[in-house]
Amino acid sequence: MSLTLLPDLGDLLRLHPQLNAGTVVELLRHLQKNGGAGPEVLWASGPDPDHPLRDALPAAGFGIRELPLALPDVEAEYAQLVSFLNQYPQGRERLRAAAQAEQAFAAVLTAPLTLPLALGPEVQEAARAYHSAIREALGEGPGTRWHERRLDAVAAALADVADGVVLAPLDDLPGLLDRLPAARLPDLTGFTPGETSRLRALADRAWQLREDDDLGALLDALDRESGDAVTPRAELDAAAAGIYLAVGDLAGARALLERAAHALTDDVPRSLPGVVLARLGQVRDAQGERELAVRTYRVLLALNHAPAFTREVAEAGLREAFRLEM
Known part of the structure; x- marks a missing residue:
């Protein structure tokens, strides 16, 4: 070596x-x-x-x-x-x-x-x-x-x-x-990207929605996958929830986010709990469940690690209820 x-x-x-x-x-x-x-x-x-x-x-x-x-x-x-x-x-x-x-x-x-x-x-x-x-x-x-x-x-x-x-x-x-x-x-002889790379690309793409995206096809692609260690099923659900949220379907987004939240374990990538809880807090706020949203934001801020942008979401959510603008 x-x-x-x-x-x-x-x-x-x-x-x-x-x-x-x-x-x-x-x-x-x-x-x-x-x-x-x-x-x-x-x-x-x-x-x-x-x-x-x-x-x-x-x-x-x-x-x-x-x-x-x-x-x-x-x-x-x-x-x-x-x-x-x-x-x-x-x-x-x-x-x-x-x-x-x-x-x-x-x-x-x-x-x-x-x-x-x-x-x-x-x-x-x-x-x-x-x-x-x-x-x-x-x-x-x-x-x-x-x-x-x-x-x-x-x-x-x-x-x-x-x-x-x-x-x-x-x-x-x-x-x-x-x-x-x-x-x-590195010697790339015999190396070909496989399923881990493909799954990661799918999730990355789903987090970056564009105006001309076929949202139905993207949702179908996310739904077909079971996930892996790098891109677990919980992240695929959270990414799909983002699509539902983008079209104003709060109930659909919440169902996926709560499923993702229940699937969080110590083995998932360390940023994922913060991402899931930030979006879940916003959805609960948008549905008028202020007390539950506040609890969600506080759980996020108590995490050992959460991405900076999710902490900003939680802090903003504690100051003022999130409202979905369409």
Whole structure:
């Protein structure tokens, strides 16, 4: 076993049907089966507590070990640079060039992605070009130094690690490969995304309703599935409840949410109870059951973990009853 670098897309994992949290889980299972992964993942990605893989990995049986990264707070330094550059025409031109580089790379990340594409030369070169363009636009200094510091910190944390799987932002991979000669990208030979990836893609899609969606077909697809560890039946019910709520069917939404709430166990992804209870509290409020809604919000706020947006829903619900606007 050697040091393997996995690409992380953060919240964009919710966007790509063929490269989502379930896909990453399946890749880890594939690597583990072939002796290329252990029971835990070394986390070199961002600190976001609501990252989709912070749910999916433990639910699938993989531990997360945070790398000890001693990173300085560069936000204030960068804000000072932006403020300075905005004072001068040439500075504003530099900021526009940096923004164009960010937009170009964002277009790469939001186009349909698969693991072979994300790890392929075209996307990896786009990551290098992105950071090179930022350096050219802003020069060596507060605008770019943060990335070099980050790469150096990750490399230092991994200096004595001989093997394992490291999750790192996709655009960090080229720089980490330069700094860690023994590291490599995962071998995708024989790997094909399967049911875990497909189910995760279905749920992600159901949470992102669009005006032109065939809601009936989406409900039928959710109803046919029994779920798995990463995307349990309770989440599929909660996602389906969101569709009922979108069309104003409070009774249908409530029935599914209460079924989902009764199915919550210690084994479900850690964010799911908060998501279910936030939506259930709103539905009970909309049906005029204020006391029950308030109790639901309070149960949510007592959870050990709930996504930030669900806590905001609960806090708002305690201040004022939720009303459905159609």
